[in-house]
Amino acid sequence: MTRFEFTKGLRQALSGRASHTVVNENVAYYEKYIDTELGKGRTEEEILNELGDPRLIAKTILETAGKEEKDRAGGEERERYASGGRVFRLPMWLALLLVLLICILLLQLAGYIVSLLLPVALPVLALILAVHYFRRR
16 A cells, blocks of 8 residues: 555545545644654555554544534533433523522522511611610710
């Protein structure tokens, strides 16, 4: 196999299954790798034997690209809860809505607590201030 056959085989194995960017980046990477190794004095045959079948390399590239796309696809969804090996995901708008509802509930709870304590706290505070005022005199 020649260098041309290797890159052609890699390009064919990736074409139609990966974006043009992924195809071009990987073909360019292997061409640069081969150039670098040739510069070190190795023969083209040694390098290509080391690299192996371009279809297997393409398979690895596609698997890796697929995992990266899955990771990027989760951009709109956020992991919300994980349990027992299962991951539950919520869309971003729903997660924000839940956070907003929780904030509203916390504010209502704080208001309720203040409304319960205020009738008791105000007379106690007035008593403390009066005692403090009369002790100074």
